[in-house]
Amino acid sequence: MTRPAFHLAFPVDDLARARAFYGGVLGLPEGRSSDGWVDWDFHGHQVVTHLVAGPGLGAAGHGTVDGRPVPVPHFGLVLDVEAFHDLARRLAQAGTEFVIEPSLRFEGQPGEQWTMFLLDPAGNALEFKAFRDESRLFAR
Template sequence: MTLPGFHLALPVDDLDHARAFYGDVLGLDQGRSADAWIDWNFHGHQLVTHVVAGHRGTAGHNPVDGHDVPVPHFGLLLTIKNFHVLADRLRAAGTEFVIEPYLRFAGEPGEQWTMFLLDPAGNALEFKAFRDESQVFAR
């Protein structure tokens, strides 16, 4: 793991569901855990799922490129190859996408593959991959 990275604490309502989703579906390695939380290796970053009784992620929406993007959300930038491997893995697991994997801003600065989904607690996640990584912050 290369530092610096980020640390995100995320509320979930059921740790077994979180373990199945983040471990089995997303394929993340589990780190330390206790009765009310689990550390995950989120591609070199620390993601911690904490049980918050009764939590259900609620997201508004913001229109982007003809889609209603869930807000708030978090996610990860991947290579195009890894993006498609993950998309295939999610499809094979029967994941219901909020926004199906597609190419956004085609031919424009910031062209990217993107997909949105919810974890079992309703937290919104986005995964994306840029055609040209130098365009991540392009205007």
């Protein structure tokens, strides 16, 4: 049995910058593409960056999690702890400006996790997180 995969589409205003970020900085393999979109293998899931002109890019607002503002809407991926820290280093080396720096939240609680938020070049909000104990992903 294969695991379920999701498909998500993001608006971007520049496919070359999207390729540099998603392919270069995040290191995602590129799939099919056209003059108007690029498919990315997002750890076994399909993320598509669609070229969109005009307004509508970026986060619409903020919610609050653990006392900190987080961009909404946002898209996230749960990684293992080692992959999370490897990605955090790669992002920092690329000069990424974090919305929320890589940090540990909910320490000592059932949902203890490493998290970081950043924006892609078009302003789409991304979250990456890692649970010390992945079996606690939905723990209360």
